[in-house]
Amino acid sequence: MSVQSLLSYALTVPELKAGQKFYATFGLAPGERDGVLAFRCDGRDQDQVFLVEGKKKRLNHLRFGSDDQGIATIRGRMRKRGITEIDAPHNAFGGGLWLEDPDGHAINVRPESAQPWRSAPAFAINSPGHYERNGRRGAPKRHEARPHRLGHVLLHTPRLDQMVAFYTETLGMKVTDRVPGIISFLHLPGGGDHHVVALLADARSGFHHASFEVASPDEIGLGAHQVLSAGYKNGWGFGRHVLGSNFFHYLRDPWNSLAEYFCDIDQIPADGSWQAEDHPPEDSLYLWGPQPGDFALNFEEA
Numbered sequence: 001m002s003v004q005s006l007l008s009y010a011l012t013v014p015e016l017k018a019g020q021k022f023y024a025t026f027g028l029a030p031g032e033r034d035g036v037l038a039f040r041c042d043g044r045d046q047d048q049v050f051l052v053e054g055k056k057k058r059l060n061h062l063r064f065g066s067d068d069q070g071i072a073t074i075r076g077r078m079r080k081r082g083i084t085e086i087d088a089p090h091n092a093f094g095g096g097l098w099l100e101d102p103d104g105h106a107i108n109v110r111p112e113s114a115q116p117w118r119s120a121p122a123f124a125i126n127s128p129g130h131y132e133r134n135g136r137r138g139a140p141k142r143h144e145a146r147p148h149r150l151g152h153v154l155l156h157t158p159r160l161d162q163m164v165a166f167y168t169e170t171l172g173m174k175v176t177d178r179v180p181g182i183i184s185f186l187h188l189p190g191g192g193d194h195h196v197v198a199l200l201a202d203a204r205s206g207f208h209h210a211s212f213e214v215a216s217p218d219e220i221g222l223g224a225h226q227v228l229s230a231g232y233k234n235g236w237g238f239g240r241h242v243l244g245s246n247f248f249h250y251l252r253d254p255w256n257s258l259a260e261y262f263c264d265i266d267q268i269p270a271d272g273s274w275q276a277e278d279h280p281p282e283d284s285l286y287l288w289g290p291q292p293g294d295f296a297l298n299f300e301e302a
């Protein structure tokens with residue numbers, strides 16, 4: 001098997017302090033690793049976001065986990081396709097294999113597996129016919145959102161077909177769902193979340209959003225409240241997607257890209273039985289929620 005997990009992403013940003021404040025408000029724990037600003041999810045011994053300083057906000061790199069055999073498989077595919085290894089970008093600690101996707105984003109595949117994450121208690125809800133929460137308040141005891149893992153990233157791309165080909169044929173991911181010419185959702189070859197990478201057609205490449213899982217729709221609401229109360233701009237939400245089915249709320253970071261809280265995302269079976277399908281454009285956004293407004297726009301500076 002080739003890539004087995006999405007470990008982390010790194011952004012180049014013009015102001016580290018602004019980034020630290022945003023992600024801490026969002027509910028991640030800041031720290032420093034090898035001189036780089038890093039963030040972890042609640043109770044989890046693994047960095048999931050890195051920020052490095054640079055002129056403009058950009059995706060600095062995506063990091064995937066695999067094993068030695070998976071990395072050897074990817075190396076073999078690179079040789080066949082004439083894709084060469086690159087050096088690790090400035091400020092990214094090395095290790096593993098570094099290559100570039102067709103949009104020029106640095107990709108790292110390391111011999112590392114995803115650490116276990118906090119298993120939150122099951123969301124207790126009084127649904128019709130199942131009134132199980134007798135004499136207890138429904139709201140969670142913790143009045144703050146603390147995401148427990150990074151779920152996925154979405155990138156704008158002017159080369160949708162080439163990017164899908166790279167992530168599937170070189171990295172070994174699989175297409176979950178497609179809205180032809182608009183968006184493709186990709187899952188890991190071992191199944192799991194409906195998408196860990198999504199690719200959205202645009203005139204220019206860019207980092208659109210990263211998404212973090214929380215325990216319940218309640219925690220999505222708490223998270224949006226804590227970020228909006230701190231003065232950050234709303235992105236889009238609360239709502240539910242069609243493809244992936246997840247509940248969502250997106251908040252704008254200081255550079256107009258987005259951080260998403262999600263829960264209840266569709267799970268793809270590990271046995272490879274999932275068949276990718278094409279969907280109509282109206283399925284690319286939402287089942288319900290507020291009007292998307294400028295949600296899908298690419299604000300990344302050229």
Ligand SMILES: [Fe+2]
Binds near residue numbers: 152209210
């Ligand atoms: Fe998302």
